[in-house]
Amino acid sequence: MSGPARPAPAPSPYDGRPCRLSPRVLLIDPIRTLPSLLLPLAGVLLAGGFSPRSFGWAAIGVAGAVVYAVVRWATFTYRVHGDRLELIRAFVGRSVRTIPLDRIRGVDVTASPLHRLLGLAVLKLDTGAGGDEQEGVLDAVTAGEAETLRGVLLARRAPGAGITTEAAARATAGVTGPPERLHARVPPSWLRYGPLSGAYLLTPFALVAGAAGFVLQWGEEFGLTGRTARRAAGWVWEHPTLLFAVVVLLVLAMPVAGGLTYAIFNWNFTLRSREGYLVAERGLLTRRAVSLERRRIRGYELADGLVERWAGVVRLWALVTGLGDSATRGQLLPVTPRVYAERVAAEVAGPVPGPLRAHPRPALRRRLFRAVAPWLVVAAVALALGWRVVAVAALVPAVLGVPLAFDRYRSLGHGYDGLRLSVRSGSLRRAQAVVERPALVGWRIRQTVFQRRSGLVTVVAGVGAGSGGYAAVDAGEDQGVAFAAEVTPDWITPFLARPPSSRPPAS
Known part of the structure; x- marks a missing residue:
């Protein structure tokens, strides 16, 4: 029996009409190829002794890059044809990539400084295929066309995608729809939180590591041999004050670099x-x-x-x-x-379910053991071998591991409010996942040998989103089963020999 007929898509100026990328992209492509051409061109000039002939060959290389960019632009078209987007490349052969509009999960609009200078933007389609090679990219169209295309592609999807026929008509006709709702705007004053993130704090050291990697890979092209590197390292070793000053400067630069990196990626969020x-x-x-x-x-x-x-x-x-x-x-x-x-x-x-339920004390003992015991073993072995300095050094992380273990234990928890479940764990990176009940696809309850001796289990909620599974780590045996049975009683209760115990008191 056939279902209701799909409404005809709203008319669009892109329907069936082949469109080209903006010709202004020809000003960007040669500039983007310069980094890959820099070393070959430098090699040609060095090999030719900077003679007129070497400059001629270098000019031919640059001209070739420009011609290649023009050919790529002239042989590429795209069009919205009914319920699909077609990306067409016709040079020696003809290739047509078809993307069904109902496969499009989202549309990203990106504009680099060069693109913004020329009024261009890059349109990237997320089709949920799991790789960049499976996604459509339009690099580049005008900024206005990018916004129009985004509205058309998102509005022309299959019914049930959350877009109404009226919205599709507005998008294709360029008519402004209902007012947007602003949920969040990050003010500039919150840039002070940037240095609190470890990823942003390590930016200076990442830059130094990148520079060192570049020298190791391309140093010989610029006359930097292994002998030169050893002499430089020896000179630095002979001047420890300078080395210490550089390290201090890097440490002092960490909060500044953290704030700048935060601003570069998240400005006006x-x-x-x-x-x-x-x-x-x-x-x-x-x-x-x-x-x-x-x-x-x-x-x-x-x-x-x-x-x-x-x-x-x-x-x-x-x-x-x-x-x-x-x-x-x-x-x-x-x-x-x-x-x-x-x-x-x-x-x-939806709101965060709370408060979360605490996990039993054996979970704390497991964290204390894992944080302290390995270092105590190292210290004992070092002391037996007479390495007192190593033994004392091993005791430092053992002592620091005690408050870390308590913090990891306090982070454990799980909860359910009838609509959403929540699990939390971690210390150096604590994560709390909140998942809608209908998103669950299954449960996995696992127990290692050491967990069995402590009466603990790890309950993993299988979800078809995010990382695919979120775990209530080291819950009590009855507690973990009760959690799963509370969220999905029809799935779990038939397998229980007795009803699970009532929920423990909230933390």
Whole structure:
């Protein structure tokens, strides 16, 4: 029996009409190829002794890059044809890549400094295929055309995608729809939270490591031999004061670099609701707008590091089905105050279930043992061998591991409010996942030999979004089974010999 007829798609100026990328992209392509041409051109000039002939060959190489860019632009077209997008490349042969519009999970609009200078943007389609090679990219179209295309592609999807026929008609006709709802805007004053993130703090050392890697890989091209490197290392070793000063400068630069890196990636971060989608836009130099289909959002994750937790700030990600590169595309908020992040999360996906239920004391003993015992063994072996310095050094992380173990234990917890379940664990990176009940696809209850001796289990909720599974680590045996039975009684209760114990007191 056939279902109801699909409504005809709203007319679009792109229907069946082949379109080209903006010709202004020809000003960008040669510049982008310069880094790959730099070393070959330098080699040609050095080999030719900077003679007129060597400059001629270098000019031919640059001209070849320009011609290649022109040919690529002239032989590429795209068109929206009914319920699909076609990317057509016709040079020696003809290749047509077809992307069904109902496969499009989101559309990213990115503009680098060069693109912004020329009024261009890059359109990237997320089809949930799990790799960049399977996604469509239009590099580049005008900024206005990018916004129009995004509206057309998202609005022309199959019914049930969260977009109405009226919205499709507005998008294709260029008519402004209902006002957007602004969920979050990160003010410049919150740049001070950037240095609290470990990834941003290590930027100076990452730059030094990158420079060292470049020298090791390309040093010989510039006359830097192994002998030169050894002499330089020996000179630095003979001047420890200079080496110490460099290390101090790098450490002092960490908070500054952290704030700058935070600003570069998250400047003017905004989160809006627009026609069934959440649109997150951010970036100082390169602006990026990511669209997430709201009906595919299955929950969210709040994460914080040790220092971030002391400052009361967290990061927020959406758990989205079929989302590629979820670590960056799924970001709903950068480092922001926890109260603010929880308010935004409640608006877009529901409140945080709470309070969470504490896990039994054997979970604390396991964390104390794993944090302290290995270092005590190292210290004992070193002391037996007469290495007192090593023994004392091994005792330092053993002592520091005690408060870390207590913090890891306090982070454990799980909860369920009748609509959403939540699990939390971790210390150096503590993550709390909140998942909608309908998103669950199964449970996995595992128990190692050591957990069995302590009466503990790990309960993993299988979810078709995010990382695919979220665990209540080291819960009590009855507690873990009771949690699963509470969330999905029809799945678990038939397998129980007796009803699970009542829920433990909240932490």
